Amino acid sequence: MQHTGATATGPGAPRAIPDATIARLPLYLRALAALAEQGLHTVSSGELADASGVNPAQLRKDLSHLGSYGTRGVGYDVATLRTRIGAQIGSTQQWSVVIVGMGNLGSALASYSGYAARGFRVAALVDASDALIGQQVRLEGNDPDVLTIQGDADLADVVRAAQPAIGIITTPAEAAQGVCDRMVAAGLTSILNFAPTVLQIPEGVVVRAVDLGQELQILAYHQQHAQIPADAVVDTDQATSGNGLPAAAEPATGSREEVLQ
Numbered sequence: 001m002q003h004t005g006a007t008a009t010g011p012g013a014p015r016a017i018p019d020a021t022i023a024r025l026p027l028y029l030r031a032l033a034a035l036a037e038q039g040l041h042t043v044s045s046g047e048l049a050d051a052s053g054v055n056p057a058q059l060r061k062d063l064s065h066l067g068s069y070g071t072r073g074v075g076y077d078v079a080t081l082r083t084r085i086g087a088q089i090g091s092t093q094q095w096s097v098v099i100v101g102m103g104n105l106g107s108a109l110a111s112y113s114g115y116a117a118r119g120f121r122v123a124a125l126v127d128a129s130d131a132l133i134g135q136q137v138r139l140e141g142n143d144p145d146v147l148t149i150q151g152d153a154d155l156a157d158v159v160r161a162a163q164p165a166i167g168i169i170t171t172p173a174e175a176a177q178g179v180c181d182r183m184v185a186a187g188l189t190s191i192l193n194f195a196p197t198v199l200q201i202p203e204g205v206v207v208r209a210v211d212l213g214q215e216l217q218i219l220a221y222h223q224q225h226a227q228i229p230a231d232a233v234v235d236t237d238q239a240t241s242g243n244g245l246p247a248a249a250e251p252a253t254g255s256r257e258e259v260l261q
């Protein structure tokens, strides 16, 4: 399986940033935003690590991939680090998403009001059910704040018109591959899949899969063995979405997606 890797710029920065580091960058960004709100201009690696829920050595290593080494005795400049991380993970620009499958989960995701603060907006909603097509959905804090659910048959047109950067699949498992294929045919190359199925994707397409069941099973495993390691509280090798949703699996690009359960 191939993995994506962002490219760092700046003197001394290595070219590829490991996926595990990329997965932690949103944690640092969220912590930095909170520190900035408190009026802090600089932060030590220990403070930022605490606020992000990772250990300081891990944090320093992660930030060194971005060419950010901090200043001894002073720490990191909060604004500079926010800009640098934001530029790496693309949060300095706004990304649009289309949600396909407006049942329980799709509706819940659509009603999440935190997208804008993290650089996302919902551009379109799609479902196959005649009972849902044409319904208006209010999306708090989104632009626009009301979207009409469009038909699955029009998915290609919807993608062409709304030009989303990311497709979110919240259909039943049996419909997910077809939806994925049509998203890809319409030009989408980034897909977040909530359906419990393995998606086949062509080269150049990135799929991340979110599986609540997998996360519960991991916790159940630790319960069963009754020896939760200290680092299991925050798994530093996994992304945490930071919004209460479970971590996403490693990205798959242009290859068979990892089996998640």
Ligand SMILES: NC(=O)c1ccc[n+]([C@@H]2O[C@H](COP(=O)([O-])OP(=O)(O)OC[C@H]3O[C@@H](n4cnc5c(N)ncnc54)[C@H](O)[C@@H]3O)[C@@H](O)[C@H]2O)c1
Binding pocket: 100, 101, 102, 103, 104, 105, 106, 126, 127, 128, 129, 132, 152, 170, 171, 172, 173, 175, 178, 179, 193, 194, 195, 196, 210, 211, 212, 213
């Ligand atoms: N990853 C997770 O952690 C997690 C958690 C909960 C549910 N799920 C999965 O998310 C999916 C949705 O769950 P739900 O509870 O919202 O189901 P649901 O039945 O409430 O909603 C599914 C929706 O998809 C629509 N749909 C079906 N085929 C479609 C197609 N071809 N194109 C567009 N829309 C189509 C249906 O009309 C329905 O509105 C399921 O696959 C479920 O297993 C994943």
